[in-house]
Amino acid sequence: MSRRNRGGLPLTDRLAALREAVEVAEGRLDVPDVARARTLLAKAGAREALGDATVVALAGATGSGKSTLFNALSGAEVSTPGVRRPTTGVAHASVWGEAGADRLLDWLEVPRRHRIADADPALDGLVLLDLPDHDSVRLEHRLEVDRLVELVDVLVWVLDPQKYADAAVHERYLAPMAGHAGVLVVVLNQIDRLDEQAAAACLADLRRLLDGEGLADTPIVATSARTGVGLTELRAELTRRVGVRRAATERLTADVRAVAAALAAHCTDGTTGPAAGRAPRPS
Numbered sequence: 001m002s003r004r005n006r007g008g009l010p011l012t013d014r015l016a017a018l019r020e021a022v023e024v025a026e027g028r029l030d031v032p033d034v035a036r037a038r039t040l041l042a043k044a045g046a047r048e049a050l051g052d053a054t055v056v057a058l059a060g061a062t063g064s065g066k067s068t069l070f071n072a073l074s075g076a077e078v079s080t081p082g083v084r085r086p087t088t089g090v091a092h093a094s095v096w097g098e099a100g101a102d103r104l105l106d107w108l109e110v111p112r113r114h115r116i117a118d119a120d121p122a123l124d125g126l127v128l129l130d131l132p133d134h135d136s137v138r139l140e141h142r143l144e145v146d147r148l149v150e151l152v153d154v155l156v157w158v159l160d161p162q163k164y165a166d167a168a169v170h171e172r173y174l175a176p177m178a179g180h181a182g183v184l185v186v187v188l189n190q191i192d193r194l195d196e197q198a199a200a201a202c203l204a205d206l207r208r209l210l211d212g213e214g215l216a217d218t219p220i221v222a223t224s225a226r227t228g229v230g231l232t233e234l235r236a237e238l239t240r241r242v243g244v245r246r247a248a249t250e251r252l253t254a255d256v257r258a259v260a261a262a263l264a265a266h267c268t269d270g271t272t273g274p275a276a277g278r279a280p281r282p283s
Helices: 011-025 032-048 066-074 101-108 139-149 167-183 196-212 231-244 247-264
Strands: 054-060 092-095 112-115 126-130 154-159 184-188 220-222
Touching: 011 032, 011 247, 032 247, 054 066, 054 139, 054 231, 054 247, 066 092, 066 126, 066 231, 092 101, 101 112, 101 126, 126 231, 154 167, 154 231, 167 184, 167 247, 184 196, 184 231, 196 220, 220 231, 231 247
Parallel strands: 054 126, 054 154, 092 112, 154 184, 184 220
Antiparallel strands: 092 126
16 A cells, blocks of 8 residues: 555554654543554554555445446346335445455455456446445444445445435535535435436535535536436546555555544644643644
């Protein structure tokens, strides 16, 4: 895995600074952010040891067409689409190429795996997941989504024209990823249900919502898993991310920035020394 990111400190240096901040915080800070930092350091160590494959997860609500889109990208009926809740609570994986995928999927705890036959070489190294529905009536399904959202390298959030502005999705999942705009892709699926004017208005409103949530750098791809519209564009977006072999590093870098900012909120500005009960500000 490449340990460099676009601009700023290399990931290795960021992780070292975060590790030092956690060590200093021991016994001084009693806040959940310290535990979050420890968890992230463990995740980073494990993920870096598993190579530079690109783990992309499709997430979305029941009826968004997420599983149909997953099957279209996989070129096979891997995941059974459902329109009623609850659907399966277990993620499915499609794998392009062989290198290290089983160890990576063991770490992700994804048991259902499909190898893509005659795979496009440009996608070699892609591990594509179909997550359970985030709005499932089953708590364990929602918890599985939350667990994997924290671990994957790239998150593709699949919305549909009826529920693209759903506050539950934006407040729980999209808005909190403002610092992760570069590792998020938003898909407006089922675009074939709209005429040209309605589709343009829907896409413009979705863009407005994402921009207001700090996700101006997040691309939107309009698709129809049923007709194939937009699949070429989505596949090209995935190909680009797989090709640079940097998705895992960029995800970890965004995670470190977020956790470091949370820790820094408990610190002084460094000019007067640490306040009582507070640790020095992490780099």
